[in-house]
Amino acid sequence: DTEVTQTPKHLVMGMTNKKSLKCEQHMGHRAMYWYKQKAKKPPELMFVYSYEKLSINESVPSRFSPECPNSSLLNLHLHALQPEDSALYLCASSQFPEGQASRNTIYFGEGSWLTVV
Amino acid sequence: EDKVVQSPLSLVVHEGDTVTLNCSYEVTNFRSLLWYKQEKKAPTFLFMLTSSGIEKKSGRLSSILDKKELFSILNITATQTGDSAIYLCAVALHGSSNTGKLIFGQGTTLQVKP
Numbered sequence: 289d290t291e292v293t294q295t296p297k298h299l300v301m302g303m304t305n306k307k308s309l310k311c312e313q314h315m316g317h318r319a320m321y322w323y324k325q326k327a328k329k330p331p332e333l334m335f336v337y338s339y340e341k342l343s344i345n346e347s348v349p350s351r352f353s354p355e356c357p358n359s360s361l362l363n364l365h366l367h368a369l370q371p372e373d374s375a376l377y378l379c380a381s382s383q384f385p386e387g388q389a390s391r392n393t394i395y396f397g398e399g400s401w402l403t404v405v
Numbered sequence: 406e407d408k409v410v411q412s413p414l415s416l417v418v419h420e421g422d423t424v425t426l427n428c429s430y431e432v433t434n435f436r437s438l439l440w441y442k443q444e445k446k447a448p449t450f451l452f453m454l455t456s457s458g459i460e461k462k463s464g465r466l467s468s469i470l471d472k473k474e475l476f477s478i479l480n481i482t483a484t485q486t487g488d489s490a491i492y493l494c495a496v497a498l499h500g501s502s503n504t505g506k507l508i509f510g511q512g513t514t515l516q517v518k519p
Contacts, residue, residue, distance in 0.1 A: 330493055330509030331448070344506070378447055393439070394497070394507060396447040 291315070292397035294379050300403045303369060309400045311362040311379030320362040321394065322354060323378040331378055331396075337362060369404045376401055407432040411494050411510035419518050422484050426513045428494030429476040438470055438477050439507065441493040448493055451479070484517045491515075 292313045301307045311320065318339050323331035336344035337356045351373075353365040362379055379397040409430045418424055430438065437455045441448035452461045454470035454477055461468050465484075470477045481488055491514050495507040 330495075330512055331507070332509075333506055336506075376447075392437075392497075393450055393453050395450060396441075398446045 292379055292381050292395055294377075294397035294400050296400060297398065298401045298403075300405060301366065301369065302405055303371070305369075306365070306367045308366065309364040309377055309379075309402070311364075311397055312360055313381045313395075313397075314360055315381065315383070315395075316359075317381035317383050317395075318359060319382045319384060320356065321380040321382075322362070322364050323380060323396075325376040325378055325399070327375075335364075366402075369402075371404050374403045407496070407498070407508045409494055409496050409508050409510040411492075411513050413513060414511060415514040415516070417516045417518065418484055420485055422517075423480065423482045424484060424515065426479040426481075426492050426494075426515070427476060428478070428510055430494075430496045430508070430510075431475065432496050432498060432508060434499040435472070436497045436499045439495045439497065440468055440477070440479050441495065443491045443493055443512070444489075451492075481515075484515075486517050486519055489515055489517045 295310045299307060320337045322334040324334050325331040333346050334348045335354045340356045340359055351368045355363040376399045378399045380394045382392050382394045384392050412427045437453050439453050440451040442451055452468045454468060457470055457472040465482045468477060468479045491512040493512045494510040498506050
């Protein structure tokens with residue numbers, strides 16, 4: 289089972305709203321990631337959590353706030369977003385943050401399509 | 406600056422054709438190269454390559470890495486309409502400061518016509 293589950297699949301929010309994206313994996317992976325993907329562009333890394341601690345923040349604006357409540361869950365809290373933040377938000381996980389490449393494939397969830405109006 | 410370049414950017418073939426997708430990279434601290442297939446949702450993992458010259462195969466798909474010339478190819482034989490997708494190449498980097506970073510190429514959009 290290589291499943292990363294994301295909810296909701298689609299979200300429309302206003303610029304003053306507060307919402308959250310959720311991600312869950314039960315593979316025992318210790319690294320979890322948020323990526324953002326705009327249309328016809330490759331995914332761009334936003335955040336990395338390693339053993340439930342934030343290890344990388346790719347200079348993401350503070351209107352995006354990640355949270356890792358436990359080793360299986362990863363949230364992305366959204367507040368005061370802009371229309372240009374509309375994108376596909378992908379959660380991913382891997383067994384280890386580092387380590388042997390042969391065991392460290394990154395698996396993606398199906399994504400949450402976010403539209404900011 | 407680390408970069409991954411894929412070619413061609415788009416490709417239209419007919420069912421039964423064989424296609425070769427290219428991925429070249431220039432990165433520091435190379436760890437592995439990954440191929441993903443993306444349809445209308447999230448990328449799905451195809452292959453991870455770490456060693457030169459060793460072909461990885463899954464059904465009609467195969468891939469190989471050349472670490473000397475810094476490129477990889479993804480071959481699809483006897484293409485089917487279900488192979489239509491964007492194929493993403495990504496390079497994973499070594500080092501604690503690079504944890505979890507995948508440098509993606511632009512993707513190759515493959516359309517297989519009946």
